[in-house]
Amino acid sequence: LAEGEYVLCEALSLDERDSGLTVIGNGAVIKGSAAVSDWSDEGDGIISANVPENLRFSRLYVNGELRERSRFPESGHILTRKIPGTENSWAAQMEPEEARLSRRQMFFTPGDFPRDLHRPEDIEFVVLQFWMEARLYPESIDHDKGEVLFVDGSWRPLTWSFGYYLDNVREGLTVPGRWYHDKGEN
Numbered sequence: 253l254a255e256g257e258y259v260l261c262e263a264l265s266l267d268e269r270d271s272g273l274t275v276i277g278n279g280a281v282i283k284g285s286a287a288v289s290d291w292s293d294e295g296d297g298i299i300s301a302n303v304p305e306n307l308r309f310s311r312l313y314v315n316g317e318l319r320e321r322s323r324f325p326e327s328g329h330i331l332t333r334k335i336p337g338t339e340n341s342w343a344a345q346m347e348p349e350e351a352r353l354s355r356r357q358m359f360f361t362p363g364d365f366p367r368d369l370h371r372p373e374d375i376e377f378v379v380l381q382f383w384m385e386a387r388l389y390p391e392s393i394d395h396d397k398g399e400v401l402f403v404d405g406s407w408r409p410l411t412w413s414f415g416y417y418l419d420n421v422r423e424g425l426t427v428p429g430r431w432y433h434d435k436g437e438n
Contacts, residue, residue, distance in 0.1 A: 255279035288312075297428065300437075310376075310420075312431050322424030322432040324365055329380055329415035333359040333398055355405030356391075358416070362398045370422040374435045379406060379416045386410070387419070 255278060264282065286309075291301045303309075312319045358379060369375060372390055377400065379386040386406035393400045418424070422432045 253280035253282075256281070258282045260284040285313075298425070302437075303433070308435075309433065314429075320427070320430050321419055322421050322426075322430045324418040324421045324424045326424065326426060329417045330360065330364045331415050332379075332410070332413050333361045334411065335359050352405065354409035354411060355407070356388075356402045356410070358400050358402070358410040358413070360398045360400065360416075362395055365418060366423060367395045369418075371434060371436055374433065375421055376419040377402065377416055378419050379410055379413045381406065381408065381410075381413045386413075 258280065260282065263284070286304060286307060288301050288303055291299050294300050310321065312321070358377070372393055376387045376389060379388060388402040388404060388406065391401045391403045420433055422434065424430065425432055
């Protein structure tokens with residue numbers, strides 16, 4: 253690739269024809285982005301803008317600078333709650349029903365995060381699983397039982413995690429420069 257910016261309008265797709273290719277691009281940048289404009293001052297240090305409907309994004313650049321998305325807690329992570337009998341071995345993953353649920357179900361201590369979060373369906377639970385993280389959207393949250401069921405699952409049981417944090421949380425707009433995408437408002 254020659255030096256410069258390459259803006260994609262659709263997903264970059266590679267297949268077997270690209271196998272074995274070496275791509276060298278000194279100074280090349282591939283972007284799949286959309287410009288956000290028409291900002292409005294909402295008061296209290298909050299500014300907003302409408303974005304195209306159904307646009308899902310997790311990165312926002314302001315004047316070329318990456319901004320952090322709002323999160324809870326502000327830093328660090330929350331420990332997952334271990335429930336006796338829910339730990340799964342690699343062998344247990346071979347059981348289709350049990351494995352499917354164990355990769356979609358996480359336990360937390362009631363009170364670890366607020367009950368009345370704005371638009372919980374917009375929140376990404378970032379579950380830390382040693383050398384990887386699973387980014388999952390909640391299907392249901394039971395604060396009394398301390399259980400969240402996700403729309404999709406991780407590739408391994410969520411009991412095999414050591415913590416989590418919530419990303420894209422309106423209540424996390426406590427640090428200047430952070431942002432939140434309210435998908436209900438666009």
